[in-house]
Amino acid sequence: MRGELRVAPFDPEAPNLQPGGAVWAGERRYPIRGSRPAGGGAWLLALEGVSSRDEAEALRGALLEVPDAELRRSSEDAYFVFELLGLRVVTDSGHVLGVIEEVLATGANDVYVVRSGEREILVPAIGEVVQSVDLTAGEVRITPLPGLFDDSP
Known part of the structure; x- marks a missing residue:
């Protein structure tokens, strides 16, 4: 599991969890290096600055957020x-x-x-x-x- 995080996004299509985007955990911003579906609506995220299992464990249970201004909709008629x-x-x-x-x-x-x-x-x-x-x-x-x-x- 080389530092990847298993996350459960509110939107199963996860348009906000793509490489080039970023998530915040508290006051720290983590650019997304990679993402892929993990089954059951979950995704695996590879974040810059998180490259080991220990670094990933430190984020266990953390709320990962995307600022309102950076949110992308999965479709035109989708709402948060x-x-x-x-x-x-x-x-x-x-x-x-x-x-x-x-x-x-x-x-x-x-x-x-x-x-x-x-x-x-x-x-x-x-x-x-x-x-x-x-x-x-x-x-x-x-x-x-x-x-x-x-x-x-």
Whole structure:
């Protein structure tokens, strides 16, 4: 394992973990020398300044971060969780459901946890439901699936 780090990125396509990029661990910046998929959504990273198993062990459990200004999206319609938190969720008929409080990664698709007062609504982040995300307006427009928000048993 010659100084490589096994990491679990939030985005399994890992566009921010490519050679030429960099990650931060605390106050230290580590340029990425190489990266490759390791299976199960994990990646192996080779970082400048980390060339031995001991140096890699020193980073075990560290949170590796990429500054906002350096983030790259895996696709045009991909958003980072921090961008979605606090956005209003509005139906196509104009009804405000609440704000996104959390994003759950379920494996199949993400789910937005939308809160309005004491009420919590789970909104699947799928193309049939999410029509648009407007970060400037602070809004996510959705078309609810039939029965999705029905309060009846």
